[in-house]
Amino acid sequence: MKNEAMIDACLACFAACEMCATQCIKLLSEDHLRCIALCRDCAEICALCVKLEERESEYSHHAMRLCADMCSACAEECEKFATHHSHCHECARACRECAEECMAY
Known part of the structure; x- marks a missing residue:
């Protein structure tokens, strides 16, 4: 059974992280480099979680x-x-x- 609340949260987080990384890049500040890197990584794992959940992967819970x-x-x-x-x-x-x-998954 798919966890729609988790999917929605991951999609929202993916979008927010992509937007944040893009805006931080535009700041041209070394202070934001870790923020950019974490946002990009976070967006990728959120997308992966959605994919695994949608295909009912037995490894979804590990990714989450x-x-x-x-x-x-x-x-x-x-x-x-x-x-x-x-x-x-x-x-x-x-x-x-x-x-x-x-975490609730």
Whole structure:
């Protein structure tokens, strides 16, 4: 049985991470390099979780545990910039929600 709440959270997180990484790249600041890297990694694992869940992979739960860890790390990094950049604030929020859904799986 597919976990629609997790799929929705992963898709929202994927979009927020892609947007955040793109906006941070435009800042041309070395301070945001880790944020960019984590956002890109987080977006990829979120997409993978959706794919595995949609194909009912027996390994979905393994990917979701990793996704929860990566989302938490990305949220923590984005929160460092959240007061100055709305894209970082939104990304951190989406990452926290995704981590919660993946941990509940």
